Amino acid sequence: MTEKELQDLIDKYLLGNCTQQEQELLDKALDSYNDEDATSQKIDQESRIKADIHSNIFKKEIYSNKKQSSNKRWLHAVATVLILISIGVTFYHINPYEKEKLTSQSFITKSTEWGQRSTFTLQDGTKITLNAGSSIEFPENFIALSTREVKLNGEAFFEVAKNPNKPFIIHTQNVTTQVLGTSFNVNAYEFSENISVTVKTGKVRVQSKNKVGDVNTVYLVPNQMAAYSKKGDELITSIVANENYLDWKNGIIRFNDITFLEASDMLTRWYGIEIDFQSSSLKNCHVTARYEKAKLNVVLESIKFATKGMDYEFLANNKILLKGSCNH
Structure with a gap:
């Protein structure tokens, strides 16, 4: 009855x-x-x-x-x-994350190490691609819940299954992203200065709460990005001219006139290695390049050839030493 x-x-x-x-x-x-x-x-x-x-x-x-x-x-x-x-x-x-305590809802956590990426599908049909050094927590199923809520630390691309009756909500520190069915990228690494949401298809609502408790809400459509500045404590929207924000998902690593130090951080996340510098001057050398599904030694050889002075050496425990100088 x-x-x-x-x-x-x-x-x-x-x-x-x-x-x-x-x-x-x-x-x-x-x-x-x-x-x-x-x-x-x-x-x-x-x-x-x-x-x-x-x-x-x-x-x-x-x-x-x-x-x-x-x-x-x-x-x-x-x-x-x-x-x-x-x-x-x-x-x-009650909020699903609170109701979980009352109904003994099981939660699942997926995570990736540096140098790893993972793609999986949730119970509702939502497809998620998780970038390196990231983790996401979600209920085992959404059947008994009024919303579909997950918690993300790191970066992920979401292709949300449409369900007008159950909004899909992503919690990332001070930013909450809500959709019904669309595709978008969320970058929310703890070490990053910004939390960004970039929309590929559909419409997304992004909310941020500042330090005094005020909530700022923006709505994004394709090729728009909302970036929350942790330092400035504000949410700013902008237009994206290309889909470079999806490079990581497509196996592309891109250096746009960045320093070796910045490039080393990207290589660390991409390949799961650690890079040391023989001299601090090398850190300020600049590099511009694009690689698609390339092996680490191919990337290093390419940079070595372009700088005409830099060299590298593989050490123990996945460490690499950059040495020499840059003579463009």
């Missing part, structure tokens, strides 16, 4: 309109409930709900002129059932 059917039977009884068969059905339903079922629930509004229910039952009982003394225990059972229904409604509106 559904909650609505049970409520309808209770209403009919209180109005004196129950048939004998409906009375017997209601008796069986109420036998499965007792006072402990209601009092064991720790809901702040329970006392008020119970008082309201008893008040309404008392008024209806007088109106319908029913046998007050013989029905006293039965009406108390009705009150108990209505309390449980009210509690159920209260649970339904």
Whole structure:
């Protein structure tokens, strides 16, 4: 019996309109409930709900002129059932991440090491590509939840399965991204100065909360990006002229006139290695290059050839030493 059917039977009884068969059905339903079922629930509004229910039952009982003394225990059972229904409604509106504690929802965490990337599909059909050094936490399934919420640390590309009844929400530090069905990139590494959301298809709502608690909301369409500055504590939108933000997903590593130090950070994340410099001057050398699904030694040889003076040496424990000088 559904909650609505049970409520309808209770209403009919209180109005004196129950048939004998409906009375017997209601008796069986109420036998499965007792006072402990209601009092064991720790809901702040329970006392008020119970008082309201008893008040309404008392008024209806007088109106319908029913046998007050013989029905006293039965009406108390009705009150108990209505309390449980009210509690159920209260649970339904709790944030899914809080409701998980009450329903023992299982959470899954996927993570990647530096130099690794991973693609997988959630229970609802949403496809996620996780960049290196990232992790994401999500419920085992979204069936019993009113929203689809995940927590991301790092970078990921989302292709969200459409479901107008269950918004997809990504939590990343001070930024929350909500969609119904679209594709977009979220970059939210802890060490990064910015958290960025870039939309490829569809429409995305991005919200950030500043240090004083104010919420800033922006809506993005394809080729737009929202960047939250951790230092400036603000959310800024801009237009993206190309899809370079998806280079990592497509196996492309790109150096746009950056220093060797910046390039070494990218190589560390991309290949899972550590780079040391023989001299600090090498850190300020600049490099411009593009590589697609290239092996590490190919990248290093290319940089060595372009700089005409830099050399490298493989050390133990996945370490690489850059030495020499740059003579462009």
